[in-house]
Amino acid sequence: MLCPTCRAVMIVVEQDKIELDYCTDCSGVWFDSGELELMLEKMGLDSSALSIAKLTGSPQAETLEKKRRCPICGRKMKKINLGKKPKVLIDVCPRGDGLWFDGGEVHQIIEQCRGKPGSGADSENRVLTFLGDAFKAEGQSDLPR
Numbered sequence: 001m002l003c004p005t006c007r008a009v010m011i012v013v014e015q016d017k018i019e020l021d022y023c024t025d026c027s028g029v030w031f032d033s034g035e036l037e038l039m040l041e042k043m044g045l046d047s048s049a050l051s052i053a054k055l056t057g058s059p060q061a062e063t064l065e066k067k068r069r070c071p072i073c074g075r076k077m078k079k080i081n082l083g084k085k086p087k088v089l090i091d092v093c094p095r096g097d098g099l100w101f102d103g104g105e106v107h108q109i110i111e112q113c114r115g116k117p118g119s120g121a122d123s124e125n126r127v128l129t130f131l132g133d134a135f136k137a138e139g140q141s142d143l144p145r
């Protein structure tokens with residue numbers, strides 16, 4: 001699959017049976033629909049807020065960012081804002097194929113899924129560990145320790 005941002009060939013990263021497509025050039029991550037929810041569920045975080053139907057139904061965000069095409073069906077993806085503060089701008093396929101996160105946005109999303117009673121900072125740590133393990137092979141060393 002080609003990166004919707006920079007057109008580099010993405011690599012498949014498998015972690016905990018979840019397959020993500022990762023661009024080593026721009027650190028963007030593609031989640032097939034369901035994979036994001038699966039990841040959040042595994043982390044014990046609330047995944048209902050991130051269901052694909054809900055995301056594709058969200059209002060188009062106002063932004064000057066260039067539209068990107070879905071790496072699966074080639075349609076222009078919709079820009080939507082996730083969360084409240086700060087908002088995270090992600091791209092979602094209008095057919096619901098999946099979601100695209102620019103490098104760094106995944107962490108922002110995770111931040112916003114915290115705050116459930118009993119999860120807290122520990123969930124974030126688990127997600128960071130998950131992503132850290134998944135992307136360790138790329139020599140990324142900018143994850144906070």
Ligand SMILES: [Zn+2]
Pocket residue numbers: 003004005006007008023024025026027028
């Ligand atoms: Zn890229």
Ligand SMILES: [Zn+2]
Pocket residue numbers: 070071072073074075093094095096097098
């Ligand atoms: Zn698509």
